[in-house]
Amino acid sequence: MGTEAVGHSAAAQGLSACHVCTAVSSETATSCKRCGGRIHSGMDSSIQHTLAWLITSIVFYIPANTLPIMSTRFLGKESTNTLMGGVITLWEHHSYPIAIVIFIASVLVPLGKIIVISWLCATVLLGSEKSFRQKTILYRITELIGRWSMIDVFVVGILVALIRLGEIMSIAPGSAALAFAGMVVSTMLAAMAFDPRLIWRPINQPISVTKRQSV
Amino acid sequence: MPTDTQSSTTDLIACHECDLLVELPQMRAGEKALCPRCDYLLTAVKPDVERRIFAFSLTSLLFLLFASVFPFLGFSAKGQERVVSLGQSVSILADEGSTLLAIVVLLSIVAIPSLALICASYVSASLISDRLFPATHRVLRFLLLMLPWSMAEIFLIGILISYIKISAMADVAFGLSFWSYVLFSVSMTAMVLHIDKRQLWTLIAAKVDHGH
Ligand SMILES: [Zn+2]
Ligand SMILES: [Zn+2]
Numbered sequence: 001m002g003t004e005a006v007g008h009s010a011a012a013q014g015l016s017a018c019h020v021c022t023a024v025s026s027e028t029a030t031s032c033k034r035c036g037g038r039i040h041s042g043m044d045s046s047i048q049h050t051l052a053w054l055i056t057s058i059v060f061y062i063p064a065n066t067l068p069i070m071s072t073r074f075l076g077k078e079s080t081n082t083l084m085g086g087v088i089t090l091w092e093h094h095s096y097p098i099a100i101v102i103f104i105a106s107v108l109v110p111l112g113k114i115i116v117i118s119w120l121c122a123t124v125l126l127g128s129e130k131s132f133r134q135k136t137i138l139y140r141i142t143e144l145i146g147r148w149s150m151i152d153v154f155v156v157g158i159l160v161a162l163i164r165l166g167e168i169m170s171i172a173p174g175s176a177a178l179a180f181a182g183m184v185v186s187t188m189l190a191a192m193a194f195d196p197r198l199i200w201r202p203i204n205q206p207i208s209v210t211k212r213q214s215v
Numbered sequence: 216m217p218t219d220t221q222s223s224t225t226d227l228i229a230c231h232e233c234d235l236l237v238e239l240p241q242m243r244a245g246e247k248a249l250c251p252r253c254d255y256l257l258t259a260v261k262p263d264v265e266r267r268i269f270a271f272s273l274t275s276l277l278f279l280l281f282a283s284v285f286p287f288l289g290f291s292a293k294g295q296e297r298v299v300s301l302g303q304s305v306s307i308l309a310d311e312g313s314t315l316l317a318i319v320v321l322l323s324i325v326a327i328p329s330l331a332l333i334c335a336s337y338v339s340a341s342l343i344s345d346r347l348f349p350a351t352h353r354v355l356r357f358l359l360l361m362l363p364w365s366m367a368e369i370f371l372i373g374i375l376i377s378y379i380k381i382s383a384m385a386d387v388a389f390g391l392s393f394w395s396y397v398l399f400s401v402s403m404t405a406m407v408l409h410i411d412k413r414q415l416w417t418l419i420a421a422k423v424d425h426g427h
Contacts, residue, residue: 007236009233016229017228017230018357019414022229022413026221035416036352098376133254151369154373158288181319196232215256
């Protein structure tokens with residue numbers, strides 16, 4: 001730990017941090033002195049953007065789970081698999097580790113992410129005043145693991161590219177694969193749009209600048 | 216309204232996640248500062264950062280170049296054998312009726328990573344040279360924007376899972392390109408670990424001031 005000084009919220013003192021380079025400027029400044037980027041505190045539109053991306057991800061989530069993710073042609077016969085169907089098949093073939101990895105990455109993580117971000121938005125809108133730290137850590141984990149859901153899209157891609165034995169066997173991507181990719185991207189955008197500083201807003205009360213203490 | 220924002224921009228930082236205003240102490244290479252309220256990593260000062268980013272970016276770009284010319288994966292079953300390159304596997308995906316999916320895969324495993332690496336080499340070369348190259352600010356902003364969408368390491372886990380899935384029914388061979396892609400991914404990760412927003416922007420700002 002290198003930090004020694006403990007202060008108050010930047011916003012409460014009329015200061016705003018640049019998202020791009022972390023420089024602190026006056027809230028009234030329009031562009032950042034260090035990186036030249038536009039300064040906007042953006043906290044108010046954050047919830048709106050987050051909710052818009054959340055709704056988009058839910059719209060993608062439904063076809064991603066109900067439509068076939070890939071179809072297998074084996075000796076002229078074609079069979080399709082949904083995401084969950086694929087996990088069940090793997091489980092029945094005793095491929096427990098991959099079944100678990102795919103289940104976690106493709107079913108649990110996206111659903112968990114949608115639930116966590118919705119809940120965070122709800123607590124912010126309701127002005128919740130407890131467990132700030134836990135909520136921030138939950139957000140951090142959500143943002144960190146979200147991109148790993150892309151695994152299944154890549155698995156489908158690799159299987160399609162590799163398993164092509166002419167008339168004997170081939171695999172084609174299903175429409176759920178694209179919907180799934182859309183869902184991963186929109187949950188990532190939802191997490192990025194959410195401003196975690198909103199969680200702390202109830203205790204980031206404005207203080208007068210003369211009382212600011214930097215030890 | 217504060218009147219001292221000019222001087223305070225140098226060593227003050229507001230936590231990205233909880234907005235706590237923190238005064239950073241003088242930091243040496245290898246040290247990092249965590250937010251005292253929420254533990255967010257405020258900044259981590261890396262030693263010799265511009266040279267390391269430059270070296271890892273170039274190494275990484277070179278391995279990605281190798282990865283695109285040799286056989287990537289081989290597949291053999293029932294007396295048939297086939298070998299695909301990285302580019303072929305993407306174009307097969309497009310041929311199989313999912314052009315959009317092929318584009319998403321191409322962007323996340325090749326296009327965005329290579330763009331990010333080119334930007335990283337540009338920014339680090341700019342910091343190494345005597346004067347900043349034109350548009351260094353814009354290139355660094357673009358680089359930071361690209362990074363979350365580069366998914367080489369996730370693709371590798373995808374290959375591992377596909378391998379386990381297929382290995383029961385067929386033999387999968389890893390080509391020269393595959394190993395090259397692994398090395399590309401490792402050195403790109405090493406490059407990304409050296410990126411600290413505050414440190415890079417501070418270095419650029421110092422260079423701009425020095426130039427005047
Ligand atoms: Zn800035
Ligand atoms: Zn914090």
